[in-house]
Amino acid sequence: MKEGVPTKIRHWCARAERSPAQVSRKLNDWGAGPEGERLLAALQEEGYVDAERFAGAFVHDHILLKNWGPAKVWSALRQVHGIDSGLIREALDGLGSGEVDAAAVRALGAWRKVRPEASEEKALGALVRKGFPLECARRALEAEDAD
16 A cells, blocks of 8 residues: 555545445555455544444435535435444435425426426426435425415
């Protein structure tokens, strides 16, 4: 492994929350080889990498800022980042249903800017594909009609 990489990876982890899978991929890209697992364990022990903290930050960012639905967030955390289902459930439970509904309304508003004449069925389908439960998507459409 190249000299200075441990400091480099610490700086990379300190700039933003990283999942263990992201860090492992980055270490492999940098040529860590078999030493990568030891470095990842050390980073976790030092607090630079924490799967629970990452899951919470990911849920916050993607639902409240990017207007993703819970199902899409779950899928990304599980498939891309390899986060344990229990940690995902805890992070999602930390959100209120009002926050998810508000994200659905924002997502619908953004979708309507591009497709103002689209039917309610298409809008409903778009929200479900974005990861919102059907009932939540229906509430977003009702909120749109109320405006």
